[in-house]
Amino acid sequence: MKLIRRHFLELAGISVTALALPRRAAAAGYPERPVHIIAGFSAGGGVDISARLIGQWLGARLGQSFIVENRPGAGGNIGTEAVVHASPDGYMLLLSTVPNAVNATLYDNLKFNFIRDIAPVAGIIRVPMVILLHPSVPARTVPELIAYAKASPAKVNMASAGFGSAPHMAGELFNVMAGVSMAHVPYRGQAPALTDLIGGQVQLLFATTPGTSDYIATGKLRALAVTTASRIAMYPELPTIADSVPGYEASQWYGLSAPNNTPADVVATLNREINAAFADPGMKQRFADIGGEPLAGSPDAFGRLIAEETEKWARVVKSTGMKPE
DSSP states (O other), rough: HHHHHHHHHHHHHOHHHHSSOOOOOOGGGOOSSOOOOOEETTTHHHHHHHHHHHHHHHHHHHHHHHEEEOOOGGGGHHHHHHHHOOOOSSSSEEEHHHHHHHOOOOOOSSSSSSSHEEEEEEEEEEEEEEEEETTTTTOOOHHHHHHHHHGGGGOEEEEEESTTTTHHHHHHHHHHHTTTOOOOESSSSSSHHHHHHHSSSSSSSESSSSSSSSHHHSSSSSEEEESSSSOOSTTTTSSGGTSSSSTTTOOOOEEEEETTTHHHHHHHHHHHHHHHHHSHHHHHHHHHHTEEEEOOOOOOHHHHHHHHHHHHHHHHHHHTOOOOO
């Protein structure tokens, strides 16, 4: 996994092409000093990597440093709170992700309302997930997994990258929609979860796709299906969960947000440059290399995604009775 992490960090390097791009005219001279992007999770994970990729792109385009700060803790709430209470001037931004939508219901006493207190800037990427099984699990299709989990609930422990993470929520959504009750075993990130899955300490993991292909190709793990609504280029042979559980869909996503009341022209400048990243073949490939499918689009489109995801995961949190650990 150290090699995978190193590969991801190498992908975050700025291309010569990006550095050579001219500085674009920005809103009222914005930015005139370094901008901070807050990542609410530890270095080396998907939030951190996405923040660094888009930060380096924005820095090259706008002629100022975009500095990524990792402020992990409380499922991303520590970093989020710092941003929503920052000055709404565009100099402190948040790399938003699935836990922001989950935490709105999962935590009872947050000192902010995420939808009310942030200004969506732009979606960045969506990352599919895949069901991975230890080879000892006698299931080769989603219906077989459902039947096995119903018949032998004590034999299926479901690992995750952490409580309230996108992989955890994908698994809980599966529990609800498939009518099963797999036991959740949270880890501090996907890497240790994969290690224990390979070792047989747990039997199943909803994993984000980057870093999984070698384990599948060598037979150390069995891939069952993807969580997205349609098949993905990385694993075109895998069916979707929705083929067997109609209406199922889950994915990891990343986007950029600012404090509420950030000037519209600042938001527009950032949005324009993020969208430009996906017109650049080099940047598009960098995001593809970490499993990312472009989101981009308008601030309103990203705001709708956040609202839809908040409502969706609220239903799962309430139906399962989840509480923060």
